[in-house]
Amino acid sequence: MQIGIVGLPFSGKSTLFQTITKSHFDPAALGKAEAHHAVVKVPDARLDECSRIFSPKRTVNATIEFVDVVGLKKGETGSTQFTTNFLSNVKTNDALVQVVRLFANDAVPHPDGTIDAQRDIDSFETEFILSDLAVVENRVERLKKQVMKSGDELGKRELPVLEKCKHILDSATPLREHDFSKEELQLLKTYQLLSIKPMLIALNLDESQRDQADSLRKKVAELKEGKHTKVVSFFGKIEMEMSELADEEASVFMQEYGITESALDTLIRESYAMLGLQSFFTVGEDECRAWTIRRGMTAQEAAGVIHSDFFAKFIRAEVVHYDDFIAHGGSFAKAKEAGVWRLEGKEYIVKDGDIISIRHG
Numbered sequence: 001m002q003i004g005i006v007g008l009p010f011s012g013k014s015t016l017f018q019t020i021t022k023s024h025f026d027p028a029a030l031g032k033a034e035a036h037h038a039v040v041k042v043p044d045a046r047l048d049e050c051s052r053i054f055s056p057k058r059t060v061n062a063t064i065e066f067v068d069v070v071g072l073k074k075g076e077t078g079s080t081q082f083t084t085n086f087l088s089n090v091k092t093n094d095a096l097v098q099v100v101r102l103f104a105n106d107a108v109p110h111p112d113g114t115i116d117a118q119r120d121i122d123s124f125e126t127e128f129i130l131s132d133l134a135v136v137e138n139r140v141e142r143l144k145k146q147v148m149k150s151g152d153e154l155g156k157r158e159l160p161v162l163e164k165c166k167h168i169l170d171s172a173t174p175l176r177e178h179d180f181s182k183e184e185l186q187l188l189k190t191y192q193l194l195s196i197k198p199m200l201i202a203l204n205l206d207e208s209q210r211d212q213a214d215s216l217r218k219k220v221a222e223l224k225e226g227k228h229t230k231v232v233s234f235f236g237k238i239e240m241e242m243s244e245l246a247d248e249e250a251s252v253f254m255q256e257y258g259i260t261e262s263a264l265d266t267l268i269r270e271s272y273a274m275l276g277l278q279s280f281f282t283v284g285e286d287e288c289r290a291w292t293i294r295r296g297m298t299a300q301e302a303a304g305v306i307h308s309d310f311f312a313k314f315i316r317a318e319v320v321h322y323d324d325f326i327a328h329g330g331s332f333a334k335a336k337e338a339g340v341w342r343l344e345g346k347e348y349i350v351k352d353g354d355i356i357s358i359r360h361g
């Protein structure tokens with residue numbers, strides 16, 4: 001699962017990437033042709049609490065991968081050029097974080113001269129829609145011929161889905177705001193369409209905009225938020241400085257600024273949720289661990305994520321939800337007594353935050 005960080009030049013992509021991945025690269029390398037990848041721990045207060053209760057030898061967080069997508073450059077004419085090279089770098093991601101610049105900084109002028117979130121967001125939207133339309137139209141034409149000539153079965157199934165896409169794109173809306181069935185999504189996968197990818201719009205604010213942070217976010221959210229489009233805000237520069245501090249210093253700093261949770265933690269968790277991912281936990285004195293599954297997965301499938309043997313030899317799952325576990329003093333015995341600890345069969349749909357132990361043969 002990979003999330004691409006995109007955005008106009010000088011919007012703060014590399015600043016964000018370095019902060020969430022706690023990595024550093026030479027400023028001279030910023031904007032260079034090669035993309036940076038890093039795996040990031042998904043922060044989870046529930047897992048931290050389990051670790052406090054069990055004091056295990058190790059605690060293992062869920063992870064996701066972020067990429068600083070490079071290749072978007074200011075063209076000769078001054079406007080930003082969405083080259084095919086850039087668009088193909090975007091295609092390989094499962095979801096996108098679009099950094100939108102709201103901070104003013106004369107030292108690094110905005111490529112379009114002024115700060116305008118809506119214009120920036122729309123320019124990406126338009127490019128993505130146009131790129132998708134080209135792919136879809138081209139394919140529809142070819143498939144029509146193919147189906148007529150040979151009665152191609154796969155083609156027959158694909159054609160109506162692609163025509164549906166064309167219809168949506170023609171009305172200038174991104175595909176991600178429409179419902180597609182599992183089968184339809186499967187058929188569309190090979191086309192790596194851009195506007196179908198879930199999108200988190202991350203507004204990069206300056207320290208001085210602290211008081212307006214909420215209203216600025218709401219303004220953009222009202223216009224842009226949708227089923228698979230979310231809007232969050234963060235403070236690129238301070239967050240970066242904060243990430244360079246030791247944990248203790250950072251918490252003093254956060255208190256001083258009245259930050260309750262690092263915006264970046266929120267951003268990572270939102271990205272995880274945006275991918276349709278959720279966590280269940282295994283706990284014990286050896287290890288407390290968050291495992292990643294897709295929403296809707298069964299107990300047997302979840303067991304298979306831990307070990308393929310657990311899938312094959314699945315008998316039952318012992319399940320208690322984290323909230324119930326905590327409500328009963330973080331004790332399995334009390335949770336059992338209260339009847340919130342249960343045995344579930346292989347068809348049980350695992351919930352985000354379930355604590356599970358697999359019984360297998």
Ligand SMILES: Nc1nc2c(ncn2[C@@H]2O[C@H](COP(=O)(O)OP(=O)(O)OP(=O)(O)O)[C@@H](O)[C@H]2O)c(=O)[nH]1
Pocket residue numbers: 007008009010011012013014015016030031072103104105108204205206207235236237238
């Ligand atoms: N004042 C201010 N400056 C910022 C903020 N975020 C980033 N910058 C500055 O803006 C410049 C560009 O930031 P980058 O993170 O390199 O931006 P980018 O989107 O990766 O840029 P390219 O890779 O060149 O497209 C740097 O000089 C940052 O220090 C912010 O929140 N406030």
Ligand SMILES: [Mg+2]
Pocket residue numbers: 013014015030031068
């Ligand atoms: Mg960069």
